[in-house]
Amino acid sequence: MTGALAFLLLAQAALWPDMDPMVQKGYDHFYNLEYLEAIASFQKAVEAAPADPDRRNHLAQAVLFSLMFRAGALETEMVTGGNPFLRRPKMEPAPAEEKLFDDSLAECIRLSKALLEKNPNDTKALYAQGVALGLRGTYNYLVKKAWLDSLKDMTAGRKLHNRVYELDPSNVDSLMMQGMHDYVVGSLPFTYKVLGFLAGFHGDREKGIRTVRIVAEKGKYNRVDAEILLGIVARRERRPGDALKICEKLRSQFPRNFLILFELSQMYADLGDKDNAWKALDRVEELKKSDAPGFHSLPLERIEFARGNLLFWYDDPEAAIVHLRKATERAQLLDPNSGVTAWLRLGQCLDLRGRRAEAKAAYRSAMEYWPGSEEAKSARKYLDKVFTINEKRAMTG
Known part of the structure; x- marks a missing residue:
């Protein structure tokens, strides 16, 4: 999946044992495409710890992915070749969704700035603010089609995460935004790269891939997302065998995520294996007809x-x-x-x-x-x- 999809997006945590149970529950829903449930869980997590800026980011991220899922944008078919996101019509969030997203990020930024006023080297606050800017940049990119605003936000977020890594080289997760930023901007057509120059950043696809691979190998909270991104890159660059391995692993981790089976079908098709591509779709239909968890709405x-x-x-x-x-x-x-x-x-x-x-x-x-x-x-x-x-x-x- 691109929730896979989204090679731009900043999914902040997988299901790690030391995570708060309420946040864990939210991400269990999140990675299994249950975005309304994820939003509800993250709202409860915010209410339980309103001064935690990270929880505001979790909530905003779930809102953004919900929009993408509804638009059919969480599949690697959307990010293979030609930068189709650049040409697609705007997504249309409901006013309440847009307000929840904007308010969550605004409060995250306010809370993180307050912490940084007390301690300019607070890595947790720097990281949270960087994520908020990255999410806002992604929203501007995919929803508002505001390219320059997007690149400015993403560049500012990247700089904050660079600072986190300078202060704490053990925080490998902070490299995730750098890797994604390098890869995404380095993959843009020349016209859009000009905007990257205006924002003070050029992009480097190969460097981005190398950085994301480090996060996949050594990261903690962003390891799953790094693996997903590497799978997307493999499919985009016509290496379906590599993408297939990642997809099979994700299938065992997130069994209610039906997009993974659709992705498996596409990967097998890319490999020229029509029989297994068809079998993956048979499996989707079997799960749908048996009303398996996660497949009811499909x-x-x-x-x-x-x-x-x-x-x-x-x-x-x-x-x-x-x-x-x-x-x-x-x-x-x-x-x-x-x-x-x-x-x-x-x-x-x-x-x-x-x-x-x-x-x-x-x-x-x-x-x-x-x-x-x-x-x-x-x-x-x-x-x-x-x-x-x-x-x-x-x-x-």
Whole structure:
């Protein structure tokens, strides 16, 4: 997962035995995609220790991931090649969500500044403030599309964590933001790197990967997140075998997280192992139909979309159409990313089978489903131009 997803985000803790039980409970929900429950748990944790700035960050982070999950953004498909996040429409938080996020970070920053006034070298306060700035920068990047504000916040947060590491070299977790920042900015197109120069930072992909690997090997609270990021990097850079190993490990740790099984299917597909890719989807469907914990809210249409998309990539458009039809029958149950892609894939498969009138109807549905998305723009193009097998092959080349 990118909650995997999110190669930008600052997930602050895995389920470690020395963590406060209320925070542990929140992160158990968090890593298993139960974001409403995670938010409720972190709110109780804040109430129990209102002067702890870290708990405000936990709460803000859960709100942010909840938004991403709802938008269908917590999958590595969203961060492989081409920086698709840069082109996606804004996420639309509810006013109450935005207020909870903003208020949590504002209070974290206020509390950490008060501690730093007493002791400028308070590493806990420096770390918490850096996380808050990183989360705010991530929100500006993904939700508000405010690139320069985002880079400024993330650069300021990175500097605070650099200071933590200077004061306490044993705090390997403080390297996580540096590694992510290096990798993310180093991966941006040139136009966006110019903004990085304006913010005083250039980025370095390889250095970022090396730093994150150190956190994965020696970190404490950020070790899981470092492993997740390394998995995302492996898939982004077309090393699915490495990503698969990490995904299998995460599956055993977070059994209620259905996105991990979808990720496993994609990893096997990238390796050319269609049978195991299909079996991973069979397992998702088995768990869904048995009402296994964590799978109740997963719509069957999401599984049908995954099957259709897999068959599309394996050059079986006729079989893919069957599954994509089922996925789009109730496309309103899908997240925006899956829904619009399902309509686009259906149109492309119909075109490949010479069913032009039906294909055009599917493209129109994609455009209506999420008008501002890249998929809708592609659908508009194919209204006037038949999607061909050569174009599909170019997509994988």
